[in-house]
Amino acid sequence: MKKTLIIGASGQIGKKLTQLMLNDGNDVVALVRDKSKLSDITDKNLHVIEADLTGNFGHAFKQCTNVVFVAGSGGETGADKTILIDLWAACRSADYAKENAVKHFILVSSIGADAPSTGPESIQPYLIAKHVADEHLMRSGLHYSIVRPGTLTNDDAKGKFTTERPAQKGDATVTREDVAKALLFIVNNPSKENTLTELFNGSKNISETFK
Template identity: 30%
Template sequence: MASVIISVQNAATFSRVAGRAVPRRLPVVKVRAASSAASGLEGYKVLVAGATGGSGKEVVAALAAKNVPVRALVRDTSKAGSEGLAGLGSGTELVRGDVFQFASLPPAMEDCTAVICCTGARDPRDPLGPFNVDYQGTLNLIAAAKQKGVRQFVLISSIGADDLLNPLNLFWGVLFWKKRAEEELQRSGLTYTIVRPGGLKTKLGQGEVAGNIVMGAPGTFGIPPAKKSGSILRSQVADVCVAALTEPAAANKVVEVIAEKDAPSKPLGELFAGVNWF
């Protein structure tokens, strides 16, 4: 059951004084959502890049559910509003910007403490998409984050980024460019967490179960002899990204995540702590 915080507000009621009714103020209990302090995210303000994509929407929603102020980076604010981002509460702010245009990024990061990058090339007909979006666009975000003194950077990448022969690289080298962006983030000096999910699902199919999150070090899943890569809900990836902001064991790690129905349920902090590499 979700936690709640009880606040007290005054409301008008009446009492009898000298035989007549007079208004007085009595406390009335009001229930509201748990604050960001309860999740360790008090003081955070997070820029979400790629906020209108499938994973980006889930990250924005996960942060909003914890009452964390969110600045959603979008190229078209009117389109983003129609897609539901504007309806996530007063703490969600739409800001116009483009990862291709560096000048638009530092102003968008003003007062932000963290960046979660959910961008990814979408058009399979564009041979420059992976280079422009997954590599150059991420580099622009990293440079802007350094310029504005952002504390943390969480990047959604992909299982298979280390494997040059992965079939997904037939899509204009998409994993190759994701890997190059990972390396730039690791060299940046920012505190980072790189999250590599398996196959992304927006929702479950008929008869499917979500399963529990399984987390491993780089190269855990992929082409044999690595373990077979599975899938994971975008909402579960969002939970991993948000947890990475406050879990000490997530700092400066690359983690691969899938979901398995027979896996034990473990706290995300324990999963991060269980990943040891290099």
């Protein structure tokens, strides 16, 4: 059975993705800093590994076919944590994946990572971190899918998507649950080509969005 490593499995999107993948019958390795945050999920196909992303976590990649990096430092932390997690841990994850011959690396980035200097000054360190992590993965030689979601919301899933950036900034949003559903689809239906996709709620079904 294919085994998928989810890095940041206890985060807001990561936990939703973990549950969706288990519901779908996938074998999941959940890498978390505090395993108690997944104590409410029990499944024979769930393997939890506790590790700090600022330390050595290469052992988590062994025998994994896919990797989904959905970890983030969080909006309440400073630029130091952003650099350590969103940039450095993401880059190291790509390196570990290559060492372990991972078949597909899926990275959750952010809208605006293509041009960090044009974003609001307050989030430029975050966008720069995402930009550098994206570039590192693209140069890694790994088969990759980079997803750049719009502004994240906690609304109920809409189940409809678009990869075209809306004209109005206020419409450039996507629910966290829909991001998780998109990641599940990408894991189960990997593109033959490397992809970099912006993602928003829209009018298309998931299969139309990632055809």
